[in-house]
Amino acid sequence: xxxxxxxxFKTSYAxxxxxxxxxxxxxxxxxxxxxxxxxxxxxxxxxxxESIMVPVLILSIAAMGLxxxxxxxxxxxxxxxxxxxxxxxxSYKVATNMPDFLPVWIPVLVGGLFAAAVGIAFGLPSxxxxxxxxxxxxxxxxxxxxxxxxxxxxxxxxxxxxxxxxPPTTILGYHVTGxxxxxxxxxxxxLTFVVILAIIARNMARSRVGRSWxxxxxxxxxxxxxxxxxxxxxxxxxxxxxxxxGVAGALWSFCYINTVEPTAFDIGRSFDxxxxxxxxxxxxxxxxxxxxxxxxLLPIFLNNVPGWFGLEIATDIVAHLEFMIFGAAIIFFxxxxxxxxxxxxxxxxxxxxxxxxxx
Amino acid sequence: xxxxxxxxxxxxxxxxxxxxxxxxDVILRVxxxxxxxxxxxxxxxxxxxxxxxxxxxxxxxxxxxxxxxLNVVNGFYQPQEGSIxxxxxxxxxxxxxxxxSNGIARTFQNIALFKGMTTLDNIMTGRILKQKAxxxxxxxxxxxxxxxxxxxxxxxxxxxxFLEIQAIRKTPVGRLPYGLQKRVELGRALAAQPxxxxxxxxxxxxxLEEKEDMSRFIIDVNEHFGTTIALIEHDMGVVMDxxxxxxxxxxxxxxxDGTPDEVRKNQAVIDAYxxxxxx
Ligand SMILES: Nc1ncnc2c1ncn2[C@@H]1O[C@H](COP(=O)(O)OP(=O)(O)O)[C@@H](O)[C@H]1O
Ligand SMILES: [Mg+2]
Numbered sequence: 056x057x058x059x060x061x062x063x064f065k066t067s068y069a070x071x072x073x074x075x076x077x078x079x080x081x082x083x084x085x086x087x088x089x090x091x092x093x094x095x096x097x098x099x100x101x102x103x104x105e106s107i108m109v110p111v112l113i114l115s116i117a118a119m120g121l122x123x124x125x126x127x128x129x130x131x132x133x134x135x136x137x138x139x140x141x142x143x144x145x146s147y148k149v150a151t152n153m154p155d156f157l158p159v160w161i162p163v164l165v166g167g168l169f170a171a172a173v174g175i176a177f178g179l180p181s182x183x184x185x186x187x188x189x190x191x192x193x194x195x196x197x198x199x200x201x202x203x204x205x206x207x208x209x210x211x212x213x214x215x216x217x218x219x220x221x222p223p224t225t226i227l228g229y230h231v232t233g234x235x236x237x238x239x240x241x242x243x244x245x246l247t248f249v250v251i252l253a254i255i256a257r258n259m260a261r262s263r264v265g266r267s268w269x270x271x272x273x274x275x276x277x278x279x280x281x282x283x284x285x286x287x288x289x290x291x292x293x294x295x296x297x298x299x300x301g302v303a304g305a306l307w308s309f310c311y312i313n314t315v316e317p318t319a320f321d322i323g324r325s326f327d328x329x330x331x332x333x334x335x336x337x338x339x340x341x342x343x344x345x346x347x348x349x350x351x352l353l354p355i356f357l358n359n360v361p362g363w364f365g366l367e368i369a370t371d372i373v374a375h376l377e378f379m380i381f382g383a384a385i386i387f388f389x390x391x392x393x394x395x396x397x398x399x400x401x402x403x404x405x406x407x408x409x410x411x412x413x414x
Numbered sequence: 415x416x417x418x419x420x421x422x423x424x425x426x427x428x429x430x431x432x433x434x435x436x437x438x439d440v441i442l443r444v445x446x447x448x449x450x451x452x453x454x455x456x457x458x459x460x461x462x463x464x465x466x467x468x469x470x471x472x473x474x475x476x477x478x479x480x481x482x483x484l485n486v487v488n489g490f491y492q493p494q495e496g497s498i499x500x501x502x503x504x505x506x507x508x509x510x511x512x513x514x515s516n517g518i519a520r521t522f523q524n525i526a527l528f529k530g531m532t533t534l535d536n537i538m539t540g541r542i543l544k545q546k547a548x549x550x551x552x553x554x555x556x557x558x559x560x561x562x563x564x565x566x567x568x569x570x571x572x573x574x575x576f577l578e579i580q581a582i583r584k585t586p587v588g589r590l591p592y593g594l595q596k597r598v599e600l601g602r603a604l605a606a607q608p609x610x611x612x613x614x615x616x617x618x619x620x621x622l623e624e625k626e627d628m629s630r631f632i633i634d635v636n637e638h639f640g641t642t643i644a645l646i647e648h649d650m651g652v653v654m655d656x657x658x659x660x661x662x663x664x665x666x667x668x669x670x671d672g673t674p675d676e677v678r679k680n681q682a683v684i685d686a687y688x689x690x691x692x693x
Contacts, residue, residue, distance in 0.1 A: 068567045074555070255553045262552035262559060263545040266531070270539050273528035280490055280526075281606065282514030282543040291549070338530070 074257050091246055096239040105238035111344075111351050112242075112249045113306045118331040118343035119256050120299025125329070126337035127265060128292035129272025130181050134193035135300050135328045137200030140320035141173045142166035142301025143308040144210040147315045150222040150232075151212055159224035159231060163248070163305045170301020171294040173200065178293025182286045197325055201317045211315060218316040221309045232309035241310040248302060256340045259295070268292050269338070300328075330381065334388050336395025345396040353380060437658060438466035441642060442487070442610060445504075447496035449482055449666075456482040457493065458666045464610070469636055469643045471653045473677075474663035475686075480646045481523050483663065484612045487644070488513040488520050501609070515543055517609035521599045521616055523646070529588035533598050536587055537573055540605025541566040573601050577631060593624040600631065610642045611635065617649060625652065632656060654678065662686075 075081045095108060117135060124130050146166025153162065177196040181189055204210050211219045223233035230236035231244040259265045267288045270278035279285055308315045327350055335346020354377050361368045368376075388395050442464040449457040457479040464470045472480045485491040487498060489508035497506030505512060519540070528536050545566065551559030574580055577597050582590060587598050596616060603611055613632070617625045629652055635641050647653050653660065654674045662670040662683050670680040677683055 068564055068571065072563055072567060258553055258555040258559070262555070262563060263542055263547065264549060264552050266535055266539050267542060269531050269535070270528045270542075273530050274526050276490070277522070277526035277528070278539070280488060280510050280514060280520065281539060281602070282511060283539070284511065 072261065074254070074261070088250060092243070096242055101238050104242045107352070107355070109238070109242050109245055110307075110311050111347050112245050113303050113311060114328065114331065114347040114351060115344045116249060116252055116306070117300050117303035117328045118335060118347050119252060119340060120296045120303065121328050122332050122335075122338065122340070122343050123256065123259070123268070123299065124292050124296035125332055126339065126342075127260065127272065128268035128289060128296075130178070130289060130292060131186060131190045132193040132296070133190050133322070133325045133329065134177060134196040134200070136320040136322060136324035137177075137197040138170045138174055138297040138300035139304030139307065139324065140200055140204050140317060141170040141297070142304035143315055143320065144204045145169035145301070146305035147219065147222065147308065148210055148212070150224060150309075151219075159226060159244075160248075162224075163302055163309070166305040167298040167301040170304065171298040174293040174297025174300075175290050178290050181289045181293065194322070194325075197322055201320060205317050218314050221313045221315065224309075234313045236310070245306050245310050248306060252299060252302065253340055256299075256343075260338075260340065264291060330385055332395075333393075334384050334395055336388075336397030337393055339394065339397035341400065342395045342397035345400070349384075349396065350381070353377060436467045436637065436640065440464065441466045441501055443499040444483070444487065445497050445499060447483070447486055447493045447498075449479070449486060449491060449493040455666050457486070457663075459496075460663065460666070460668045461496075462661045462668065462671050464642060464644060465658075466642055467636070467640050468658040469632070469645060469656050471645045471647060471657040471660045472663060473647070473650075473653055473660060474669070477665075478663040479666040480663055481614055484520060484614055484644065484646065488518050488612060514606070517606070518612065519603035519606040519608035519610075520612035521596070521603050521614060523614040523618065525592075525595045525599055527587045527595055527599050527602070530586060532584050532586055533574070533579060533590070533601075534567075534570065534583045536598055537570045537601045537605045538566060540573075540602040541570065543606065570601075570605055573604050576604070576634070577601050578627075593620050596620070596624075596628070597631075600628075604635065607639075608641060610644065612644045614646045615648065616645070617647060617652060625649065629656060 070076065073081075075084060091108075095104065099108065117139060120138075121132060121135050124132050142163075143166065146162040146169075149165045150159070150162035173196075177193060180192045184192060205217065208214070208217070211217060221233040223230055223235050225231065226240075226244070229240045231240045267278070267283050268291075270281075270283055271285060271288050271292075275285055278288075304320060307319060312319055331343065331346030331350045333346070334349050335344070336342025354373075357373045357376055357380075358370075361373075392398055394401075440463045444460060444462050447457050447460050448455070460479075460483065472483060474480055482491060486493050486496075487508065489505075489510040489512060492507040492509075497504050498508045499505075500508070500518075501516065528539065531539075545562050547558035547562050551557045553559070555563075574583060577600065579594065579597055579601065582594060582598075587595055590598065600613070600616065603613075616632070617628050620628065632643060632645070633656065636643050645653070645656065647656075657674055659672060660670075660674055660677045661668065662677055662680070664686045669686055670677050670683045672680070
């Protein structure tokens with residue numbers, strides 16, 4: 056079985072326009088999804104599922120969201136944490152106040168839609184300001200939103216602590232959110248969102264809306280002159296990006312940390328997700344997954360690997376190492392390979408397609 | 415290509431009345447346009463018209479206001495005075511979206527492609543105003559989200575075949591050489607099936623062979639699709655060969671307006687421009 060890009064001729068535009076035009080890629084993705092949906096919940100350890108797979112998948116959703124805004128539409132945002140918080144708080148509010156017979160994905164979606172509305176509001180300045188100044192404006196959104204959700208007790212049903220537990224909700228009698236839910240159930244719940252949102256992201260990227268985003272990113276003046284409306288296009292990127300972040304925020308609260316709290320969505324989170332996008336690859340859906348896995352797993356890796364070899368490394372050194380590796384990776388990808396790990400993966404495939412004859 | 419007389423094109427399409435048969439009524443009138451940038455007067459009180467189906471060239475030395483004029487026509491610049499009459503409506507000023515949605519497309523003197531996108535995607539953006547699928551249809555690639563993609567892809571493939579750029583379909587345009595980028599940019603404009611095509615120095619920086627290719631594309635577009643073309647070009651041989659009528663600008667003012675022969679014989683033009691720039 057060789058991976059082949061060469062020699063895969065398309066006989067119709069429909070075939071060439073498929074989400075993954077190369078059959079090998081299609082089988083690979085289907086295989087990954089099947090492994091993720093069946094083998095991991097069946098055989099994965101609780102620790103792996105609960106503490107690694109779930110958060111990596113949720114962060115991938117946030118990274119896909121930021122990638123739409125920054126990677127495709129070219130609008131830099133440091134407000135990811137704030138948009139995630141918007142999703143988390145609103146879906147908590149809905150989940151705790153809706154009739155029991157409504158399915159649990161409804162509050163998650165409403166949280167996403169609320170985040171989208173918030174994203175549109177904070178995206179409005181993007182018509183006038185760009186680059187660094189826009190980043191500062193979204194940074195203001197980050198701080199304002201966290202302050203807002205902390206200051207209005209309505210969002211947490213006037214809970215005394217201000218940090219309520221995630222609501223326990225069920226599907227077919229199984230808990231899928233909150234502390235009572237078993238890891239496998241949470242995982243499958245999260246995975247469903249991941250798969251659907253990844254498909255949607257790929258579809259948008261190959262449609263009119265995706266091309267409009269990229270056109271605005273690459274040359275907004277030319278885009279306007281061929282009839283693309285800049286404000287509408289930028290706001291749609293803000294809305295859809297924030298929708299993804301909002302869903303990620305809701306899932307983060309409901310299925311990972313089991314509480315709704317502002318510290319989970321602070322400025323550090325915004326930067327983490329931005330680094331995932333940079334390291335994974337700007338403008339690539341696959342990159343969101345690679346970046347999320349890299350950023351989330353690197354510290355775990357550094358903490359564990361020396362131990363396997365009988366080495367003792369002090370935790371403070373590990374923390375420093377982590378910063379150094381992140382820093383180096385970010386600088387490398389920003390300067391050398393803006394298309395990130397996803398591009399490196401593609402290059403590896405291109406090498407492979409000609410293997411074993413390089414010419 | 416240089417000075418091989420202007421007659422080839424004129425005679426082929428001239429009816430007995432002396433008026434080229436493929437040329438129709440006036441579709442665009444530039445009316446008393448004045449455009450200032452601070453103290454600089456880029457265009458002063460210029461008027462001319464463009465007839466349906468013709469190739470209308472705008473010539474003049476550097477800084478004469480040619481690019482600014484095209485920018486006024488497609489709404490990128492809004493002039494202080496004057497208006498644009500186009501297809502029965504007066505625009506003062508024209509806006510970019512009006513221009514694009516009423517069939518005015520263009521290429522730029524300094525290529526304005528979307529560098530990170532492939533040739534195919536760049537040309538597909540030319541179809542954007544014709545795509546109507548809702549966001550949901552696009553998100554799930556169903557209904558019009560799918561059918562429109564296939565339909566427009568088919569048209570874009572025709573453009574790609576016409577321009578002979580099949581081999582670079584999937585290449586990000588930022589990696590293409592200059593001449594090919596110019597061609598892709600023409601493709602993006604053609605994909606919109608424009609009524610009026612504005613070309614700002616489409617052959618600048620090209621070698622002879624590339625210029626010949628580009629001239630051929632321009633003639634084909636004009637003759638086979640009946641597209642009206644406004645062309646800015648410095649190569650006098652090309653201008654005299656391709657144009658039905660020529661406008662000469664100098665320092666923002668209209669110096670002459672007429673057929674290539676008339677313009678060539680115009681003493682003011684010879685003094686101001688042709689005598690200097692033309693060997
Ligand atoms: N955006 C602009 N801002 C300021 N000045 C401009 C601008 N565009 C054009 N000009 C000025 O207008 C004059 C005409 O320029 P242009 O239309 O580009 O000439 P041409 O295309 O004939 O070479 C020049 O003096 C140029 O500096
Ligand atoms: Mg110019």
